[in-house]
Amino acid sequence: MDLFFFLLFAFIAVACAVSVVLQKHPISCALSLVGTMASLAVLYLLLGAEFIAMVQVIVYAGAIMVLFVFVIMLLNAGEESSKGRSWIAKIAGLPALAALLGILGYAMLTFYPMVGPKASLVHFGDFTGGGAKEIGTALFTEYLLPFEVTSILILIAILGAIVLARKEID
Amino acid sequence: MLANGISSSFVPSNLEMLRFAPELILSVAGTLLMVLDPFFGEGKKSPKIFGHISIVAFLLAIFGAVEANTVAGPAFSNLLIVDGFATYFRVLVLVIGVFAVLSSYLYLDREAADTCEYHALLLFSVAGQCLMVSSNDLIMIFIGLEISSIASYVLAGYLRNDRRNNESALKYFLLGSFATGFLLYGVSIVYGVTGTTKLDEIRTFLAAPGVPTGYVALAAALMIVGLGFKVSGAPFQVWAPDVYQGAPAPVSAFMATAPKAAAFAIFLRIFVTDFDKIGSSWEPLIWISALLSMTIGNFAALTQTNIKRMLAYSSIAHAGYLLVALAARSEIGTAAAMFYLAAYALMNIGAFAVVIHICGKGEKNVLISDLAGLGQKQPLTAGLLTVFVLSLIGVPLTGGFFGKFYIFRSALESHLVWLAILGLLNSAVAAYYYLRLLVVMYMHEPGEATESLEPLSPGLGLALALPAVGTFVLGVAPGAVLALATAGAALTK
Amino acid sequence: MQNLWLIPALPFIGFLINGILGRKLSKAVVSAIAVLSVVLSFGLVVSVGLSSGWGEHPIHQHYFTWIRSGGVDIGWDFMVDKLTMIMLMVVTGIGSLIHIYATGYMAHEEGYYRFFAYLNLFMFFMLNLVLGANYLLLFVGWEGVGLCSYLLIGFYFVKKSATTAGNKAFIVNRIGDFGFSLAMFLIFITFGSLDFGKVLSAAPGKPVEVLTAIALLMLLGATGKSAQIPLYVWLPDAMEGPTPVSALIHAATMVTAGVYMCSRSAAIFLKAPIAMETVAIVGLATAVFAATIGLTQYDIKKVFAYSTVSQLGYMFLGVGVGAFSAGIWHLMTHAFFKALLFMGAGSVIHACGGEQDMRKMGGLKKYTPWTCGVLACASLAIAGVPGTSGFFSKDAILTAAYGHAPWMFWVGVVTAGMTAFYVWRAFWMTFWGEYRGGDAGHSHDHGHAHTHGHDDHAHAHNHSHDHDHDHGHSHSHDDHGHDHHGTPHESPWSMLAPLVVLAFLSLAGGFLFNVPKFLESMFPLHEEVPNEEMLMGVSIFAGLIGIALSYFMYVANKELPGKIRKALGGIYTLVYNKYFVDEFYDATVVRPIIEGSTEVLWHGLDQGVIDGAVNGAGTGSRSIGGVLKHLQSGNIRSYATWVVVGAVILLITVGMNGGLIR
């Protein structure tokens, strides 16, 4: 069961991710990205991260991506033009990406043993520490500081957006 | 959690708040500015009051940082650590903040830009840097870094109708986020290996035998990408020239110094302590990166005509020198880097301040040739710039020299003989383009830009004079700062 | 105790006074100071001579340490022995006479004070040279007289030929000094000292090769100063200087310094037979060589100049065959008659208003009887007519040469004949016949003088690279004779009186001063040579033949020289042009150095290679920078690619180092 869900949503995630890269129109990209995010939310659930899965859907796939779509609409961005080129990206890009995938993939695949007594496996329900309660407790005790500090971050974001995007006063 | 009797309770103790004081002061001040904006923002286009408040806030924060150091220790569940190292860097970035404000008055006035948001962003950015340098946790570091960076992104594009500003901000933002992705991936792998993101716990974990060092090395590599980007070390330096050139001059000055200092602080704190165990794996890379940074920075700067861009390349080269200190992987190296950062910050701010002084509205005079005859028209300004240039070259009795000396000493102590030699030779190459500034200033006849130059404004004057004094102090009597750096470096382990 | 330092100090004081204040002093005062200082010096020498038994009891005085470092310890020491005594007498004696003469000769010159200052300075250095008790002090004098020679040759500094001649003299001498200084280094290495006493007493014990090397290097020095082959070339040109200078420096004193040095170092030379042989051969070759050139010259001073070179060759021959005392003797007698010849020539030139070309003289005996008379004495002496001073000294040398190697004697005799010929040729051309100079002719416009009076050969060839630009080689060098009026006139008594004294010495010097006898304690007399009377007869005969031949050719049969000239053709041209030695040196040494330095060393090596490399490094750096900055394409995707590439490299390397990838 775990395997099935994993494979399914992993496939969707990757497919959507590839779609993000391959789609020409930004809106399609955005929608594909939402797809990836949604499937990741499922995987989070499988990993026992209920709260995060929820946030992923609401905040990420919901709020942030809506923002993206909004901007795309606002700018009326159509299919990307193919003007200009990056010489280096063409020549070195693909080999570098392949190498990156190779080394990261290799490292990650071998990170934990897959078989044997020490095998590290994910079985739905193994870990249930990712509920809202646990998160909330941690946030207000051990991780109080970052939690508070993120408020500054958001304040800056707002401030920045205002500075950059507001209309001229005069 | 129970260290120093601080519980992980909901309400932080006063002691913890004190250790968090600088960030707190800056955040409050930043918020205060925004609150005050409606009262002062109307009527006058760019009131100076916000700058004044910022300076007061910075000074208070410096006071706070120093006070916090008297009760050094961890705070907030050990996420934060106040030690000599943190305090050193906190004070450093705060001082940079002061100078950034000082050098901004004239610029903002000239560009008729909003001051409130500018100064607020500056305050927040510095707050983020303070947070970074005093963090004891990778995730805190990440958040601090983002606070600092996001504020910087906005600042880089602050004059939103200026095409150069836009481009600068976009590049900085996109590439910065991109690099942050790598950094974050590295953090996650560290977390995966050790099960924690707290630096001291990581240290403890890695000290134990049987650690899968390969994965730690991988994480280190990914973090080098992210941090290397922030410090503009090769081959992750590519963004720096464009961004520094495009950003408003005072912001460039700020970006070339404070975020860099903070990022180096992180670099040092993480690599020299936690990752020292696997040092042999990353040291050669830092070695190469250092050499590349110096070489690319210095050689590319040779042909630049734009001062800001030249200083950007030069800052890449200086990052290279700093990476040498990092490659030394020693307490002395750390102290050297700390000292050098201070010296570097002062001389760079000073140099940029002169750029701000001469650039004129819309930054139309930013070519090296625009300095022509400054030595005759404004000998004092020219003299001060000379001090900075000499320091950048590394002439004795300036902070730049002593810093360089200290760095290469650490390299030699760590048997990085060839790196030291190549680095020193590089500094001779660097002399060539720095000398051009002096040549143009003193040995050319005054040009249009200098003929119509207004006298030095008080804010800029301070932003020039104080760093100049500082540069000399660091060169002639570096003892005090050096002692602080050495003490700070000792505490990181 | 006599203060030897006063001897050179007096002229030096004269130099200082005249040199610094001279411009403000009247000519009378200047000449009084100059002459007095030298005469007083002469007096001191005499008194020193009297008190020391003329060098019988050597005096050695130490004044101060000059240079002390490591083992080198050079004191400023003066020393008087017999050899020095002779030299002192010659130098101060002749010097006094020439100073007196010069007061008359230079009476109308610009820079009168300057001339006497230089002359006094010369005396100072020359006395230093002979008084010095070690090689380095000798060298001080050696270089110092070279300096004064330079200054005095170039006395008429407005004239390029004069200053060029001065430079030539100094530089050629420097080449000699190069040898001398190397000799000193070697002496010091070998003996650990430069003091004559220590060196010469230790010389016999040292290895022959070292001594030979030292001696040969010294010889090189001597050839420079004493104008021997191959470094004689400067001396004829040195006649650019005022005539008293030629008399004093380039005939009587300075040029004999080489002989003095060799004699002084006899202990070394005697132990180095190869060097001795070389000295003899160089001397002999020079004697012959210069004599042949002397046969053809028309410039009266040039004739005497080559004669000087030739006579110096004689002295070297004497030294080389071991007859040091004969060499010194000839040095002394030569000083008498050659100084006289030059001063007489000066008187003639004075009389002719600055003319030096003998073809424009003639018949002067009726205008200048005194000059004619004294010159006749000198000419007799140099021709070696029995009873004259030259006879004795020359004979002593030739006899010794015969004892050494008979062929040297024969060559010497031929040379003696030639000497007699050309000196008398000059005599006849000057004093006999009709006066050939134009009455109101030659002003001192050199260009004018240049235009007439030279036969075809004179400028068949351009002389040296400098000369051909402005002045001919062989005419009025002294800007002399401002009181010139149409006809030749006798010189004033201030000039004639010294001439008369010298004439007396030229004639009687041989009887008065028997140098070999005097120096017997230093240089043992040579053993008797068989057939000495016969040899003497041969040499006398050669001299007389020479005189007779010259009379025959230049008085009795005046067309003959021209015919011979034509008959000899090329050979004559060769000799007349001094064998083209100057041109040879110019082509093989001077030009290659100048052009090589300009093209190869300066433009090629210095600016091309070295600076090229330096600037190339600069340009190279900039072009590296140019390439590097193009990595900065401004394209964000490219930048990202760099980051990724960097990241990949990092990951791979760190992974490998860290053990992730094996």
Next chain:
Amino acid sequence: MNLLDLVIAIPAIGFLVALIIPRVMEKITRLLVMGFALLTFVVSLGLVSGFQSGVNGLQFESNKIWIANPEIHYHVGIDGLSLWLIILSTFLTPIAILLSWKYVQHRIKEFYAFLLLLECGLVGVFAAYDLFLFYTFWEVVLVPMYFLIGIWGHDRRIYATVKFFLYTMVGSVLMLAAIIFLYTQAHTFDYAEILAQLGSGKIALDHGTETLLFLAFFLAFAIKVPLFPLHTWLPDAHVEAPTAGSVMLASVMLKMGTYGLVRFCLPMFPIAAKENAPWIVILAITGIIVGALVALVQPNMKKLVAYSSVSHLGFVVLGIFSFTQVGLDGAVYQMLNHGISTGALFLLVGFLYERQHSLAIKDFGGVATVAPWLSILFLITTLASIGLPTLNNFVGEFLVLQGAAQANFSWAVFAAFGVILSACYMLWMYQRVFFGALAHSVKHHVTDLSPREWACAVPLIVMMVWMGMYSQSFIPAISEANARILDRTAKAGLIKMTPHVAVNAGTSNFAPAGGGNAHAR
């Protein structure tokens, strides 16, 4: 604060004072600066009178901690080697100031301030006994000279000054690397301490390391000297520099290089120095000859004198690397001599320039007619420069060549060619400038010396005669210091030193050309 500290401090104070004085007070600036320079000179004379011979070690020593960690001391002191070079600096600075009295008419206070800073740096270089301090002064000297050439120089001044700076910089950074390396070994910058540690074997350098360190120091010094083929900055710098700059550059700054060789290269790395001596000597001799030959054909007076410096300093290097007492004494003495005589040459050439506004030899001719005294002083200087006995250079050259001959006779043979050539180029220039027919422009522009110019030139002339006639005033102190240095090199095991050379160097070890004697290894 002892006398030596004062000698360093007074110019530094003067520098600051000159910077502070308002721009308009030109005359006061001049007088004040002159006052400072003269005061420095007078105080420095106290060093001479207080200098004691026979003292093993430093005199007028002053040792204070400057920076605590890494421990850097303000450690100054003098021995016979430094003494005269310091005096040379303080002696020439007032002259340089005086000679610029008219020459410099714009940015006066900066000019004089830089001169004083230069003086301070120079004295510091010669007095420093802490490697860090030494390097500091070494570099500090660079800055004022950079500006002196760059601001007050002639047409191509920028090229020249940048070249000068960069050339020197390349050398000095390597030296800095070597200094730091030594520090990492010895944990001190104190020179005496480092020497002691090197001597006692506490720092054991392997052969390769010693060679590299030696080369690093050597390169820095060789550039400064400048040793062929690193000399090409010198002609440019000299030609473009203002007179005062040329004088200071030629007279004192070049000596920093040779001083460094004697002070640091020899004692610290005796084995490497000795091993590398042969090729260094070859370079020195090449420099002597090539410098002279190139000087011969220069059309520009200053360039000629500059190349002559290359030649002259070749002698100094030759003397140093002869490793003989005589040669070393001669080398050090020659440093002083060159300072005086070449300084005077530049001074006088500067006078000519001020009159004619040209340095080209062809623009002159017949100067002796209109300016006899100038000609005479120039002649004396020329003669000193070509090594006429009784004038200063002779003594130095003689000793150097004697030393070289002791080490290897063929060295002396080749080097002595330089003596011939020096006469060629100097006299030829003299002839073309001063002799000959009076050129028209010369007649109108050239006048004889003014009192101020007399005051500049006469002290130098006096020194030429004094140093030429009574070298005993100077050499004993130098000898003592050199003996100690040679003692170290001798102790390093490779060199057999017999100060009284060859007195007993009997009979068999002679080989005239090249074979060397007992002293050549």
Next chain:
Amino acid sequence: MDPQVLMQTLGKGVPTSWYLALSAVLFTIGVAGFILRRNIITVFMCIELMLNAVNLSFIAFAHEHRQVSGHLFTFFVMVVAAAEAAVGLAIILTVFKNRSTLNIDEIDSLKN
């Protein structure tokens, strides 16, 4: 690796490594998109993709370590991403306003 043993294991659950590998793949795709795409907004979305990939690895590690802290990191990353999105899109807006283009290759006036 024996496929049979693997199949057996897979019955018990999915290897954590697979999750990690998925994150690596997504990360690489994000990087690829950044390099290859020209539309600035798309490029920015690729950055989001990279962050998501990192988040996945955080969650996977948290599961492995049975810790909640990993979740918190993810949470903070999301907040940061949100903030970045706000600022980033604002920057993109200004760029578009000034240049009327979203093609990343045309934003290259600052160079060399």
